[in-house]
Amino acid sequence: MAITYELIKQCSKTGARVGRLYTPHGVFDTPIFMPVGTQATVKAMSPDELKEMGAGIILSNTYHLYLRPGHDLVAEAGGLHKFMQWDRGILTDSGGFQVFSLGPLRKITEEGVTFRSHIDGSKHFLSPEKATEVQMALGADIIMAFDECVPYPADHEYARQSTQRTTRWAERCKKAHTRKDQALFGIVQGGMYKDLRTMSVQDLIALDFSGYAIGGLSVGEPKPLMYEMLDHTVPLLPSNKPRYLMGVGTPDCLLEGVMYGIDMFDCVFPTRVARNGTVMTSRGRLVIKNAEFSRDFRPIDPECGCYTCRNFSRAYIRHLLKTEEIFGLRLTTTHNLHFLLNFMKEMRKAILDDRFLAFREEFWTHYRK
Ligand SMILES: [Zn+2]
Numbered sequence: 001m002a003i004t005y006e007l008i009k010q011c012s013k014t015g016a017r018v019g020r021l022y023t024p025h026g027v028f029d030t031p032i033f034m035p036v037g038t039q040a041t042v043k044a045m046s047p048d049e050l051k052e053m054g055a056g057i058i059l060s061n062t063y064h065l066y067l068r069p070g071h072d073l074v075a076e077a078g079g080l081h082k083f084m085q086w087d088r089g090i091l092t093d094s095g096g097f098q099v100f101s102l103g104p105l106r107k108i109t110e111e112g113v114t115f116r117s118h119i120d121g122s123k124h125f126l127s128p129e130k131a132t133e134v135q136m137a138l139g140a141d142i143i144m145a146f147d148e149c150v151p152y153p154a155d156h157e158y159a160r161q162s163t164q165r166t167t168r169w170a171e172r173c174k175k176a177h178t179r180k181d182q183a184l185f186g187i188v189q190g191g192m193y194k195d196l197r198t199m200s201v202q203d204l205i206a207l208d209f210s211g212y213a214i215g216g217l218s219v220g221e222p223k224p225l226m227y228e229m230l231d232h233t234v235p236l237l238p239s240n241k242p243r244y245l246m247g248v249g250t251p252d253c254l255l256e257g258v259m260y261g262i263d264m265f266d267c268v269f270p271t272r273v274a275r276n277g278t279v280m281t282s283r284g285r286l287v288i289k290n291a292e293f294s295r296d297f298r299p300i301d302p303e304c305g306c307y308t309c310r311n312f313s314r315a316y317i318r319h320l321l322k323t324e325e326i327f328g329l330r331l332t333t334t335h336n337l338h339f340l341l342n343f344m345k346e347m348r349k350a351i352l353d354d355r356f357l358a359f360r361e362e363f364w365t366h367y368r369k
Contacts, residue, residue, distance in 0.1 A: 015261030057089030
């Protein structure tokens with residue numbers, strides 16, 4: 001096994017749990033948030049800065065790296081870790097999500113997906129075997145099976161056929177995957193249908209993956225529906241394997257996801273909104289570009305210990321963003337990532353002390369959506 005999961009503490013009242021993930025590039029405590037480095041870089045951050053914030057694993061996108069600079073080039077450079085000088089964990093997605101998001105630019109068959117590059121319109125083909133080959137060349141610690149993310153809304157028949165194909169594709173990924181120093185995760189689909197989620201979990205467990213992701217959530221459905229799906233799906237997953245909820249990264253969703261027993265999360269949200277001038281705090285979001293902050297000389301979040309909050313005021317950061325200074329983006333990105341990584345750390349502490357529900361209650365008292 002390339003990675004192993006050790007359960008450290010199970011919350012006595014909820015599904016929340018603290019665990020430890022052993023990977024070829026370090027040992028990380030879960031639940032964990034993975035910053036997204038689409039193009040082999042977490043935008044605006046150096047690897048050292050990420051480490052200083054306590055980032056353990058980052059996520060990189062197979063679709064983007066396959067198109068540019070190409071997986072062969074990354075392999076030639078010695079793999080993704082060496083290429084980008086990141087010696088901690090990396091997870092790559094399968095490229096499926098991006099390819100399916102291309103809409104009219106792609107065509108699905110049982111064999112795989114034909115698509116046109118969003119960059120130059122060139123024609124490509126991604127199959128379970130190809131997605132696995134690309135991810136083996138990139139060399140992340142954890143790679144994902146090639147799946148179709150069932151869109152929302154989708155009727156039961158479409159969701160069933162798509163989910164069954166995802167399982168067949170997962171089996172092909174497993175056959176194609178030969179790197180022993182890499183873990184392959186299966187992805188649970190099933191749309192918003194409990195019977196299909198159950199079917200998907202059972203079929204994937206039979207294939208025995210190193211971990212299980214829950215895909216097809218946070219795709220536009222109302223949050224209560226997402227929570228209903230988590231409540232149904234997570235308990236079906238084996239407790240001795242990591243569980244990863246894909247594409248979720250707001251504090252409220254992280255908190256609820258942890259409560260249902262999720263161990264890993266990723267999302268472009270904190271870094272993307274940072275570059276648009278929105279910052280996260282324990283009280284909710286601030287649009288730091290707004291005029292109300294022009295003479296606000298307090299830090300973004302007085303309770304935050306990040307480099308940005310220790311040194312700079314809202315007024316200064318607003319000024320940098322208004323004048324389109326690069327440093328402004330670095331400051332907001334630093335804060336948002338530090339904030340979320342620290343939030344995960346506090347949740348782990350609360351679970352270890354068996355006071356997760358009290359922690360959750362306190363969060364909701366202060367947090368404004
Ligand atoms: Zn901060």
